[in-house]
Amino acid sequence: MDLKDLKVLIVDDHMLMRNLLQQFSGNLGITDTAFCSSGDEALERLGDDAFNIVMADLNMPGMSGQELLTHIRKNPKYDRMAFIMITAEGETDTMLQIMNAGATSYITKPVSQATLAEHLDKVLQWLRQRM
Amino acid sequence: MTVDNSNAGTFTLTDEARRDISVTIADHVVKTFETTFGVTVKYIMDSIVHFNDDDLITKIELKQDSTAIELRFAFPRALLTPLLQKVYGPIMASHEKVVEDAACEISNIICGGLKKHLNENGYQFAMSLPSITIDNLKAPNASDRDRMNMNFILQDDEFSVDLNLMRKI
Numbered sequence: 001m002d003l004k005d006l007k008v009l010i011v012d013d014h015m016l017m018r019n020l021l022q023q024f025s026g027n028l029g030i031t032d033t034a035f036c037s038s039g040d041e042a043l044e045r046l047g048d049d050a051f052n053i054v055m056a057d058l059n060m061p062g063m064s065g066q067e068l069l070t071h072i073r074k075n076p077k078y079d080r081m082a083f084i085m086i087t088a089e090g091e092t093d094t095m096l097q098i099m100n101a102g103a104t105s106y107i108t109k110p111v112s113q114a115t116l117a118e119h120l121d122k123v124l125q126w127l128r129q130r131m
Numbered sequence: 132m133t134v135d136n137s138n139a140g141t142f143t144l145t146d147e148a149r150r151d152i153s154v155t156i157a158d159h160v161v162k163t164f165e166t167t168f169g170v171t172v173k174y175i176m177d178s179i180v181h182f183n184d185d186d187l188i189t190k191i192e193l194k195q196d197s198t199a200i201e202l203r204f205a206f207p208r209a210l211l212t213p214l215l216q217k218v219y220g221p222i223m224a225s226h227e228k229v230v231e232d233a234a235c236e237i238s239n240i241i242c243g244g245l246k247k248h249l250n251e252n253g254y255q256f257a258m259s260l261p262s263i264t265i266d267n268l269k270a271p272n273a274s275d276r277d278r279m280n281m282n283f284i285l286q287d288d289e290f291s292v293d294l295n296l297m298r299k300i
């Protein structure tokens with residue numbers, strides 16, 4: 001498994017971040033990406049497709065990124081799905097809670113392509129261990 | 132997420148807090164524009180504030196108990212549109228929804244950085260979602276101890292961050 005083999009779902013209520021994450025992912029070799037603008041929409045979308053990674057914003061209207069993570073981790077069907085939480089806030093305590101809730105990694109905004117690449121490398125190792 | 136404010140300190144805008152907030156906001160503004168758009172924004176110290184009628188104004192609140200820090204960001208559309216062309220191309224970048232979305236997300240990232248800084252220094256603020264506001268902004272009075280304003284420049288365009296500390300009695 002390599003970056004080019006990954007299918008990624010990007011969940012953020014802001015168009016700017018969705019587009020930047022898609023561009024950065026594309027530059028890093030990930031061409032199969034899909035967008036959702038809310039946690040609820042993401043849950044519906046996950047039922048249809050086999051995604052390897054969900055990248056979700058923590059602070060969204062309606063279902064938050066943390067609630068989305070909880071839903072995903074409750075479902076054994078998604079045991080091999082990695083979850084990257086992306087947040088503008090990023091206090092250490094909050095991030096520890098998120099990692100304890102089952103996130104594979106977290107990134108604090110603003111997100112650069114280099115930062116995303118570092119996190120995707122770690123996530124790729126996590127995914128390989130579960131193949 | 133539930134926030135327990137029982138051990139949080141009371142926030143006041145002392146001279147030290149003003150300096151601390153200025154540095155934190157300036158750092159996050161510069162980092163956000165550099166990382167997101169690859170451009171260098173400069174903080175203008177002691178500048179006179181100019182708000183334009185055409186500025187796009189966003190609002191976010193940090194709340195802790197009866198204290199609220201309201202941040203308003205005033206962006207000229209002429210500053211944001213060229214930056215968004217790099218992300219969306221020339222046609223989509225000028226759409227109002229695209230510009231508003233970007234203004235809100237930039238404000239969200241900067242305010243998130245301030246929230247993190249404050250909360251890692253003894254406070255327990257919760258942050259609202261950003262929104263567009265049509266309120267007019269006025270330059271703060273120098274004697275207003277609960278308000279501060281910061282100006283930034285990108286090439287020829289200036290934008291500002293206005294902070295207002297409010298207490299509910």
